[in-house]
Amino acid sequence: MARMSRALRILIVDDDALVRGGLSMMLDGVDGISVAGEAADGDEVAAAVDRHTPDVVLMDLCMKRVDGIAATRKVRARPHAPEVIVLTTFDSDENILHALRAGAGGFLLKDTAPPEIVDAIRKVAVGDPILSPRITRRLMDRAATQAGTYEQARASLETLSPREHEVVVAVSEGRSNAEIAARLYMSVPTVKAHISSILTKLTLDNRTQIALLAHDAGLA
Structure with a gap:
């Protein structure tokens, strides 16, 4: 409830400066959401979380030094951890499952419409999981049949x-x-x-x- 009484603070983690800039421009114009900071690789996330105290981290999956799954696992292991939404172009079954098992509260593809990204941020911030609709059924089928x-x-x-x-x-x-x-x-x-x-x-x-x-x- 405390998170909802003020603007949600977002940390954008992506190794593509154009993606970070585009997301920042899109989200900073949304009522009730504030971009608190950015990070360019997974190894920068812990320090960025300490510095910016975000409510939600938008996490790229494939980065040069530390990938988004490892960074998500490290973030979610911290006390008072922010929620994490993986935002990526890579939707393989393994990536989805590893990200969710690492503690991500959401998994979206980068072609998700801006209003849907905003809606996902608000829902994940209060504990509701969000997955891109077209991967949900495939993910659940895979999860139910793993050896x-x-x-x-x-x-x-x-x-x-x-x-x-x-x-x-x-x-x-x-x-x-x-x-x-x-x-x-x-x-x-x-x-x-x-x-x-x-x-x-x-x-x-x-x-x-x-x-x-x-x-x-x-x-x-």
């Missing part, structure tokens, strides 16, 4: 209470907190408490990873 993940995912979910298990299924269906509350006859704060408990028990970072785990376990 060895089914048994591991099932074992992880066995640590949850029956109520938490129901919340996991609802999250995997892309339902918002309000929709989950209505479906399961509980309050929104209770839904949030369950999600926090699930993330802690399963050592996950965000709702996207909950959804991936649910698909690994064949729940959706």
Whole structure:
């Protein structure tokens, strides 16, 4: 809620100066969003996060020294970590899965329309995962069929209470907190408490990873 009471601070990470400039010009004109800073490679991200304290990092995937997956993993391991949206031209299954498992809250392609990028920033800032629509089905199909993940995912979910298990299924269906509350006859704060408990028990970072785990376990 604190993030939503002021302009969202964005850090743009891309090794192409033209891309950084274009994104900066686009986002700085949007109400409620402020470009706090830029970084030209993954090895600059940690220092840039310290300096600019962003709410959301727009992360390129392929960079010369440190790639976006490694940089995302390092950022998300920090206390009070900003959310990360990977913004790339490379949409292979491996790239998508590695980015999400590293803690990215979103994965968008660089040809995504500007209004959709803005919408993704706002949603990821409050914990709602965002994927480019055309890669969502392919990603989930791949996640559900990876060798060895089914048994591991099932074992992880066995640590949850029956109520938490129901919340996991609802999250995997892309339902918002309000929709989950209505479906399961509980309050929104209770839904949030369950999600926090699930993330802690399963050592996950965000709702996207909950959804991936649910698909690994064949729940959706």
